[in-house]
Amino acid sequence: MPPSFVTDGGTLTLDLGTSANTGWATAASSAPPSYGGNGGSKPPGPAPVPTGPVRSGIAGKCVDVDHGSTADGTRVQSWSCNGSAAQEFALTPEGTLRGIGKCVQLDGTGIHSLATLWTCDGGGDQKWTYNASTKALVNPQSGRCLDIPESSAQDGTQLQIFDCNATAAQQWTLPA
Known part of the structure; x- marks a missing residue:
């Protein structure tokens, strides 16, 4: 079974299935979620829709x-x-x-x-x-x-x- 993970707020659960690899484990963290390569900030949302006179x-x-x-x-x-x-x-x-x-x-x-x-x-x-x-x-x-x-x-x-x-x-x- 391939590795998978589920995030739930600040909790990260890593499930590797029934592999014999003992270098991995299920862990929990109270740290806020990180979004990778942009310094840990939340990814940008959609650009605002311009509003004004037509x-x-x-x-x-x-x-x-x-x-x-x-x-x-x-x-x-x-x-x-x-x-x-x-x-x-x-x-x-x-x-x-x-x-x-x-x-x-x-x-x-x-x-x-x-x-x-x-x-x-x-x-x-x-x-x-x-x-x-x-x-x-x-x-x-x-x-x-x-x-x-x-x-x-x-x-x-x-x-x-x-x-x-x-x-x-x-x-x-x-x-x-």
Whole structure:
């Protein structure tokens, strides 16, 4: 049987099985666990996800949660960038676009399906990928891009998805 070990907090138990080798034994230690070659410090965790405004290709506009509401179904809209909490978003490693502790969700997959804020559930209607070359936020389930309808510069225009076309209405700069 090959050697194995189990750690349990500060205890290390080494089990070598039924080998005739008597140079090894089971031992316990009250020392804190060490993580090897980096001076005994804990390994680094994942890098923090950048959070901040998602800026539109339409000058001065940002993704915004209507009135900063956390209610499911709240409109996700374009609004003049103002640095408020309603404009703080992060594209997570799981592929969700999160703001105010909720996810940007679509009400369908067709052209003109609207973006709303919803409790995160991991569904395809809440998934997004970012294409850095075109600056598009794409919903993989629909294959369509997050879009400001008619390239409107009007505050309060609810965001939608539309066939990807690389216009300013579909160009987004994510927080760095």
